Amino acid sequence: MATEVSRPSSRRAPRQQIGLIEWLRKNLFSTWYNVIITLVLLYVIFQAVTSFVSWMITAPGWPAAFTNIKLLLTWTYPVEHLWRPQAVTGLVFLLLGLSSGVWGGIVRMVTFGAAAISAGLGVVAFTFPDLPGQTSLPGWLFLFLCAGLLIGSDQLALRLRDRIRWPLIIAWLLSYPAAIVILRGGFGLPVVETKLWGGLMLTLLLAISGIVLSFPLGVLLALGRRSTLPVIRMFCVLYIELIRGVPLVTVLFMGALLLPLFLPGGESIDALVRAIVAITLFSAAYLAENVRGGLQSIPKGQIEAARALGLNVFQTTLLITLPQALRAVVPVLVGQFIALFKDTSLVVIIGLVDLLGAAQNIVGQPQWLGTPGGVWRETFLVIAAIYWVFSFTMSRISKRIEDQIARSRH
Amino acid sequence: MSGNGSNDYIIICENVNKWYGDFHALKDVSLRVKRGEVVVICGPSGSGKSTFIRTINRLEEHQEGRIIVDGIEMTNDIRNIDAIRREVGMVFQQFNLFPHLTVMQNITLAPIWVRKKTRKESEAKALELLERVGIKEQAHKYPGQLSGGQQQRVAIARALAMEPRIMLFDEPTSALDPEMVKEVLDVMKTLARSGMTMLCVTHEMGFAREVADRIVFMDQGQIVEEGTPDQFFSNPRNERTRLFLSQIL
Numbered sequence: 001m002a003t004e005v006s007r008p009s010s011r012r013a014p015r016q017q018i019g020l021i022e023w024l025r026k027n028l029f030s031t032w033y034n035v036i037i038t039l040v041l042l043y044v045i046f047q048a049v050t051s052f053v054s055w056m057i058t059a060p061g062w063p064a065a066f067t068n069i070k071l072l073l074t075w076t077y078p079v080e081h082l083w084r085p086q087a088v089t090g091l092v093f094l095l096l097g098l099s100s101g102v103w104g105g106i107v108r109m110v111t112f113g114a115a116a117i118s119a120g121l122g123v124v125a126f127t128f129p130d131l132p133g134q135t136s137l138p139g140w141l142f143l144f145l146c147a148g149l150l151i152g153s154d155q156l157a158l159r160l161r162d163r164i165r166w167p168l169i170i171a172w173l174l175s176y177p178a179a180i181v182i183l184r185g186g187f188g189l190p191v192v193e194t195k196l197w198g199g200l201m202l203t204l205l206l207a208i209s210g211i212v213l214s215f216p217l218g219v220l221l222a223l224g225r226r227s228t229l230p231v232i233r234m235f236c237v238l239y240i241e242l243i244r245g246v247p248l249v250t251v252l253f254m255g256a257l258l259l260p261l262f263l264p265g266g267e268s269i270d271a272l273v274r275a276i277v278a279i280t281l282f283s284a285a286y287l288a289e290n291v292r293g294g295l296q297s298i299p300k301g302q303i304e305a306a307r308a309l310g311l312n313v314f315q316t317t318l319l320i321t322l323p324q325a326l327r328a329v330v331p332v333l334v335g336q337f338i339a340l341f342k343d344t345s346l347v348v349i350i351g352l353v354d355l356l357g358a359a360q361n362i363v364g365q366p367q368w369l370g371t372p373g374g375v376w377r378e379t380f381l382v383i384a385a386i387y388w389v390f391s392f393t394m395s396r397i398s399k400r401i402e403d404q405i406a407r408s409r410h
Numbered sequence: 411m412s413g414n415g416s417n418d419y420i421i422i423c424e425n426v427n428k429w430y431g432d433f434h435a436l437k438d439v440s441l442r443v444k445r446g447e448v449v450v451i452c453g454p455s456g457s458g459k460s461t462f463i464r465t466i467n468r469l470e471e472h473q474e475g476r477i478i479v480d481g482i483e484m485t486n487d488i489r490n491i492d493a494i495r496r497e498v499g500m501v502f503q504q505f506n507l508f509p510h511l512t513v514m515q516n517i518t519l520a521p522i523w524v525r526k527k528t529r530k531e532s533e534a535k536a537l538e539l540l541e542r543v544g545i546k547e548q549a550h551k552y553p554g555q556l557s558g559g560q561q562q563r564v565a566i567a568r569a570l571a572m573e574p575r576i577m578l579f580d581e582p583t584s585a586l587d588p589e590m591v592k593e594v595l596d597v598m599k600t601l602a603r604s605g606m607t608m609l610c611v612t613h614e615m616g617f618a619r620e621v622a623d624r625i626v627f628m629d630q631g632q633i634v635e636e637g638t639p640d641q642f643f644s645n646p647r648n649e650r651t652r653l654f655l656s657q658i659l
Contacts, residue, residue, distance in 0.1 A: 301502060301504050301506040302506060302508065304469050304502070304506065305500075305502060305506035305507075305508070306508075307469065307495065308467055308495060308498070308499075308500040308569075309495070309499075309519070309520035309524065309568070309572060310492055310495040310496040310520055310524040310572065311519075311520060311523060311524060312488075312492060315523050315524075319519065319523065323510050324508075324510050327510060408510075408552045408554070
């Protein structure tokens with residue numbers, strides 16, 4: 001006969017928290033040699049930080065980056081047309097703010113981050129009003145307007161919500177060609193040739209084009225590599241393995257130097273377009289392999305269940321396998337996009353002047369020859385900070401998407 | 411048993427053969443199932459029972475023999491296969507719910523995309539089905555948030571949403587914790603009594619005894635014995651069947 005066992009009621013887990021002093025003693029000062037290691041490391045860190053900070057304060061080269069801010073942002077884009085990149089920024093911020101109101105979450109995080117940075121830079125620009133390269137619209141005013149636009153459109157969209165969901169998606173799709181037209185001209189606007197473009201504007205344009213164009217291409221290649229049709233599969237394998245076998249520099253050179261020889265009228269293809277094509281083709285091959293990894297992680301039962309319900313091959317891929325595969329590889333994909341963003345700096349070798357190229361040019365300007373030690377440390381620190389802000393933003397977006405997916409799992 | 415025209419039979423399998431490489435997985439399997447009949451297929455593991463019911467909706471391809479489902483002959487023509495799949499619902503051992511979709515989306519997906527029904531109509535139908543399987547309140551959760559038994563009931567609702575004429579069950583309770591087996595079997599029993607044609611691969615002999623019209627015993631890729639539950643349990647003719655029953659009862 002079974003006997004009833006006494007049943008203890010649930011209790012709180014025992015406290016694991018310990019005080020700061022206790023933590024220090026336990027982790028950093030537990031034995032005599034740990035004490036020595038801790039003290040030595042503390043001294044090294046202290047020395048490094050203080051000397052870096054004191055260098056930051058006394059470094060003579062900061063004016064190089066700040067007086068050339070126009071070159072860093074837009075390179076030789078004509079001053080009288082600078083309203084165009086400003087208009088594109090405004091357009092993107094308007095759409096971003098509206099999306100933030102409609103979708104919230106990650107988009108809102110990015111929107112408020114962008115607004116905070118704009119406002120912060122606005123204060124700086126207002127404090128130093130005599131920076132060169134000012135347009136008719138003063139830099140500080142433009143930055144404040146940007147911050148206002150972001151927050152304002154967010155608030156506006158909060159009220160409209162569902163009514164602007166689809167128009168907004170279409171507006172995003174149209175924003176890319178619209179931005180190109182605004183920047184380049186045509187349709188009545190005077191043309192600003194792409195060889196005048198450069199700086200951060202070019203870097204962002206290359207990165208966004210590369211990401212937006214290589215994504216669908218990469219997904220198609222990944223699906224093609226798993227196709228049951230031998231011709232398609234062979235072509236995809238060949239393409240992917242060929243591209244992955246050569247460095248990006250090579251692909252850029254091929255785009256810049258060989259493409260014009262093969263294509264009819266190739267000489268007239270814009271150098272910027274060639275660079276975008278090269279980056280897209282390169283990135284797509286890597287993307288395809290990452291997406292394929294995701295596709296392979298989907299259990300066979302998922303496809304069987306979809307087919308048993310009567311979904312055809314196309315519907316099964318679009319609705320069942322691809323969404324799951326892409327979710328599985330979000331961190332990898334974002335990692336690849338961050339790499340792509342930084343790899344765009346390689347276009348310097350085919351004669352385009354991106355953010356890095358602009359910095360290199362500024363460092364070589366004759367007026368800094370007299371500066372002791374040159375100005376390259378300060379200038380490169382500034383552009384490193386700019387690269388970091390964008391890369392870090394992408395990394396946070398990835399983290400948020402992962403968290404959201406994890407939350408829907410249990 | 412009057413009229414033996416093939417119209418009485420919703421599933422007709424004649425001398426179905428299948429090989430995996432050199433392994434002969436199904437050997438001349440012939441089975442006829444009438445409308446509304448509940449057939450339980452049992453047998454030791456590796457006997458080909460799962461393979462057999464998976465040939466009925468072409469998740470496995472057979473190499474010889476004929477399969478005719480609801481008057482449609484299974485050929486290599488993808489349109490025939492899709493037509494059959496629309497009429498045949500299937501429930502899997504591992505549930506195979508779509509983890510990135512909510513319960514509601516899991517159920518409405520096929521009606522919307524395959525039957526081209528409206529979202530509103532499909533959702534109303536889904537709620538009705540969820541009520542029938544007793545988990546209406548879970549409609550907006552993700553499969554990962556449900557217990558195994560609840561997931562399998564969602565899988566049954568998902569298959570039923572396509573309004574199939576035939577339901578195939580491939581060991582629907584084998585992956586469940588013992589306490590959850592009953593809730594799934596109860597749903598299956600209700601379904602059987604409602605007149606649905608069902609083919610179930612299962613080891614649940616209690617279920618077989620209670621609702622099956624016929625029990626088919628398979629061993630080594632062949633149908634060894636078939637009969638009513640009474641004949642099967644009290645008077646098995648084949649030696650292999652007797653051995654099997656002595657081990658699981």
